[in-house]
């Protein structure tokens with residue numbers, strides 16, 4: 001072999017080796033790329049699995065908590081200072097029960113009765129919808145009343161649900177009267193203590209008026225704008241009828257409690273100069289969203305102004321109970337059923353007079 005042939009062969013051999021090395025490098029890079037891809041896909045799969053597990057766990061906890069909270073009745077304690085409450089009545093303890101919706105039975109009812117006893121009431125106010133017009137059960141409601149009347153005098157006003165089922169309501173009234181409940185349907189009573197008096201007024205829900213149909217009187221067939229206008233018109237009508245009744249019954253000389261199912265008429269109660277209103281109907285907005293509060297209340301719509309708690313304007317205070325039950329959708333979210341235990345104290349300002 002000549003030198004040239006030898007050089008050529010050597011070069012070919014080197015080229016071949018370089019080619020092999022390059023091929024090997026490419027193969028290694030391909031394998032490394034493939035492995036990296038597989039590792040990334042595996043990591044992604046694990047991340048997705050972890051997200052699904054965490055999401056499912058969060059949903060399970062939320063569902064369990066919602067179911068627990070839906071039935072976990074609580075006492076909502078409040079202390080309210082009022083100038084006009086007579087000295088003899090300072091420290092008066094009122095337990096309010098609202099919107100029972102005859103949905104409470106079994107252990108929930110037993111717990112509710114225990115809480116009413118624990119709240120140590122001087123008076124018990126029931127502010128409507130004791131029975132539900134969609135799944136009426138007067139016996140459950142009557143039994144509950146019978147079990148609490150021994151704790152304190154019970155004052156009751158009906159809600160819109162009682163107005164829809166006259167026969168069942170008649171039956172319930174008969175049983176409540178037999179238990180000694182003070183049924184106030186556009187009526188007032190006085191309570192006297194140590195020579196001082198207070199007045200308790202109770203008004204019918206506006207739906208008791210014969211010309212009303214449905215709970216809100218809103219035409220669902222109309223457009224959103226018309227529906228809102230209709231709700232406003234309905235509220236104006238309700239306000240006029242409540243104003244008339246309350247003005248007729250109110251005795252200005254005395255500190256007055258008003259029991260009225262509808263919280264959306266707060267401005268009317270203020271206009272009437274009522275000292276203290278107890279109301280319900282809103283069910284706390286049924287679904288309570290963090291920061292935003294109640295989602296929807298009948299008569300008020302979305303994000304209601306009066307969904308639960310204490311409201312004060314001028315001389316008028318109003319407690320709106322979030323209530324016990326639910327009606328159309330049988331579930332409450334982030335909205336524990338409650339009884340209100342309010343203590344009314346004569347304010348220091350009135351002591352100084």
Ligand SMILES: [Fe+2]
Nearest residue numbers: 129159160281
């Ligand atoms: Fe109601």
